[in-house]
Amino acid sequence: MTGLLEIRESLKTFYARNEIYLNPCVKFMIALISLIVVNGSMGYMTLLKNPVVVLVIALMCSFMPKNFIVIVAAFWVLLHSYSLAMECAVVVAAVFVIMFLLYFRYTPKHTMVVLLTPLMFAVKIPYAMPVVLGLLGTPLAGASLSCGVVVYYIIKLMSDNVTVFSAMDAESGSQKFRIMLDGILDNKGMFVTLIVFLLTLILVYTIRRMSIDNAWTVAIIAGLTTNAVLLLVCEFVLELQFSVIAIALGTFISFGICILVQFLEFNVDYTRTEIVQFEDDEYYYYVKAVPKNIIAAPEKKVKRINKQHKKVPAKQEKQVTTIKTSHGVSRTTVKQDQNKKNRTKQD
Amino acid sequence: MVNEERVKLMTRMAAYEKEGHKKNKKIVSFFKSDYISMQMLKSVIAATVSFGIMFGLYAMYDFEVFMKEIYQMDLLDFAKSVLILYLIMLGIVLVITYVVSIYRYNRALQSTKVYYANLKKLSQLYGAKE
16 A cells, blocks of 8 residues: 555656646647547548548647647537538537537536546446546536537437438438437437436535545445446336446446546545544534545665776876877877886886 | 745745636626626527527428428417527526626635735735845
């Protein structure tokens, strides 16, 4: 445990020291992964699949504010949708504009959640999202989470119906509209996921704020279990075509992620909990103080084992240096030769 | 020599300046009622545009049927039901905007007050040294 805490402190120090370089790198990676995932799941416009274009745009995102990545990803989805069918692009644009007008104006801080949720869905571990948001945020983040879930299901809807859209001619525009809107409004899977995620988030947030020992761990376990059980129950009742194995595996991996988040964000020592009671003029205070686990980052000490001790007389040293600077190595060798000659003469 | 208290104060203030002083200053530059009214106005525009988009999608969903029915239906009744839906949506958006705006204004005011108090304290610390 001490070793892990030392690693954590080292990581913190490393981040604090190199924040100016790390932040653009992280933004670059998020942008790159987002664009690759969108290209992988949609990829109808060949120009956008060009690796050079993807790299240039991701590089551009690294020097822009965080929310710019979300805007770029939204445009990416929009352009791919347009390439598939104009009607799809209209529906997607309408959903994005409504989201922007009605929600993101209020909470620009949580915008990244909308991007990260579909990404987590793409790597099959979306169950970590509501739990992590419950641990680090407030129930308000639930709105961003909902938007992320909707975006994922819209992308999925288009990729599931590629053949249908491709087979239709340009005249059957209203039919394409109907497929898109029905796909969104009649999507039981989307609504179930949305409600279950929101319930999980609220549950995790409530337990995390309780004054109980190991509140964060209890919240993680309760949140993930509730999430998995509710999804499985809904799967059996409504036949939503959720994969049971995917839910089980995803929950297991999500547990690891949540524990990692807990370790980095909230690491306390419950064995040293202190419960104190005091009063002032107006109130009685019942305070429970839990100390943080803090270990100073180990300092690197460079110990030189092979120290060079040159014991050269001052006069001689002076001689050598003057020779080296004026004529280089050849002169020193000449001097050695002269010494040899003198010795031979004496002999 | 480095004055530890002054450095602490300046660090705290610099962190706040970086985080959101500019934004808070802009909010506090309005009177509370003006700020809330402005946000409400923005929300009315946002809600109207959003409702327009939703209505557009509804119309496009079954465009041919919609165009056929529009000549047969009682337009006044239809307009009334659309208007009621619009007002419900507008009402919800405005209530949320009102609550959020009040919360934001109070928070910005509090933060700005603390910032200026720190500024005054810093000025006093400099004065004390001289």
